[in-house]
Amino acid sequence: MRYFPLFHDLRDAACLVVGGNEAAARKVRLLQRTEARLHIVAPELNEELAALASAGEVEWHARRFRAKDLEDKSLVIAASGDERVDGRVSRLARARRLPVNLVDRPALSSFIVPGMVDRNPVTIAIGSGGSAPVLVRQLRERIEALLPARLGDLARFADRFRPAVKSVIPGEEGRRHFWSRFFRGPVAEAVLQGDDRRATDGMLTLVNSAPEGRDNQQGSVALVGVGPGDPDLLTFRALRLMQEADVVVHDRLISEGILDCVRRDAERIHVGKAKGAHSMSQDEINRLLVQQARAGKLVVRLKGGDPFIFGRGGEEQAYLQTHEIAVQVVPGITAATGCAATAGIPLTHRDMASAVTFATGYSREGLPDLDWQALAAARQTLVVYMGVSNGGEIAKRLMDKGLSAQTPIAVVEKGTLPEQRVLGSHLADLGDLLKREQVEGPAVLMIGSVAASAQNLTPAETPLALAV
Missing domain, CATH: 1.10.8 (Helicase, Ruva Protein; domain 3)
Structure with a gap:
């Protein structure tokens, strides 16, 4: 290790920056995060540094560098852009055993400025010894994404x-x-x-x-929406909680790519809910969440899409609150927006749809009792979740209420995942399309004029022209 990482206390220390260009301004921005007194030596300043000098936030010496500028300084940065000037600053500072940095010239520097993630007072410094600054920047960006803002x-x-x-x-x-x-x-x-x-x-x-002597640090539960399946669509908070979880409760809709983001030594409990094949009832899941939280564990309940959109998040939240368990809800990208984006379908469009409605196409009793007249209204987009098994009947109900049989529809199966399929047709063909293409799900049905905008259509056995 050539460079030993240290955190230098610059409180009320006088620091010198030689130069008034953009490179000097970048260093000044960093030093302003400290409590140092900043001195700039340069014949001219760029607009940003001139504003700081006018506001009294830095002390500007409007001339060329002189050796006496190093007196009583604790740290020196040379960023004039003139090799002769910066080289002289380096030699004189080293002779005085002052820490000195030359921008982009580690060989003439006694210290280098690392990439920094600033969550004051928490600071993370990343360095490569000056050998790979682009890699350092990319690492900093990744760490920034993982750390909570507060x-x-x-x-x-x-x-x-x-x-x-x-x-x-x-x-x-x-x-x-x-x-x-x-x-x-x-x-x-x-x-x-x-x-x-x-x-x-x-x-x-x-x-x-x-x-x-009571260890009463009761655990908590996070109801975390993980989106439609693509791990890149996870929110920062979702990823952080998945990395911190002691226990993760999930069902069959959670993709392997999502589960790969969970902390490796976390206990994973598969509750396996699926239509017609519930391995654990909702009441059992509720009790499980309470039991694990009361054992002092951080429990993450993973839910496809968003917990509060057909995810029973409201039921679980109410049950946990009734049992005095701390609970938070982390929203996720719901299937409608995620699948629409990957299929190129705008859910609303000034010329075609001024409203969008989310509806479920399945209940334990079969087709839900919905307001089909309202769902058949013109100039709106209807997105049906869990509607594969009842697709034909859904189309019939809508047509019975006046929605045109030629209304464009799109079926997005396994949206955002590598195996995604986008199938297009018209409303009268919906039931036959689902059977013909053997759609299994998870899938969303999009009904309305905007569905004609579907892109990346999967070739069907019997291609059908969309009616616009």
Whole structure:
């Protein structure tokens, strides 16, 4: 290891930047995150640095670099763009044993500036010794995506309670166990969600119960929508919770690609719900979630699409709240929007559809009792979930209420996944199309003029022209 990573305390330290161009401005932006006093030496400044100087945020010396500029400085950056000037800055700074950095010239620098992920006071530095700056940037972007925006708030929140925890929990090992549980528990999650009042109340309860030796850090449940199947469509919060989970409860609609994103040592419980083949009833799933949370575990309930759109998320949330289990809901991209995007179908369009309706095509009693007259209205898009088995009857009901038999339809099977199929036809053919193409699902039915916009159509055995 040539470069040893350190965090330099620049509070009230005088730092010198030589140069007034864009390269110098990038370094000034970084140094402004600290509490350093910034001095810039340059005959001219670009617009950004000139504005900072006018606002008094930096001290500008409008001239060329002089050796005496190094006096009383704690850190030096040379970014003038003139090799002779920057080289001289480096030689003089090294002679004074001052840490010096030349932009993009590690050989003449005594330190390099790493790629940084800033969640003040949490900071992550990434370096390659100057050998692969593009790789460093890509790693920084990946880490940025994984870390919650309020991670710094969580660190400051914990710091507020450190004295209290130290006073009531004897021994370093006991405190380490407390904080380990805290950072993966519901109180920390409340901080990350910006709910400081709930977090503070929860933390006071944890600290006050600690002297009695009660380990009452009850777990929590997250109802996480994972979208229609493509792991790239996961939200940042969904991915973070999947990586933190102790227990993951999932059903058959969760793709292997999604499950590959789950923390490897998390317990996985397959509840296997499918039409006509429920391996675990909804009541059993509800009790399972409560049981696991009361055991102090972070439980993630994975749901295809969005938990609150035909995902029974509302039922599970109500049950958990009734049993005083902390629960959060993480929205996901629902099948309608995900499948429409991959099929090139705009769900609303100024010239064709001014409304969109989501409906379910299945219930335990068969076809749901829906307002078919309203669903058959013109200038709207109807998206039917779980409608494969009743597709023919759905089409009949809509036509009976006046919707044209030539209304364009599209069936998107296994949307967003590599095996996706997009089938197009018209309403009168819907039932036959589903049988002819042996559509099994998961699939969504899109009915309305916008369905004629479907792209990447899968070749059908009997091609049918779409009526527009």
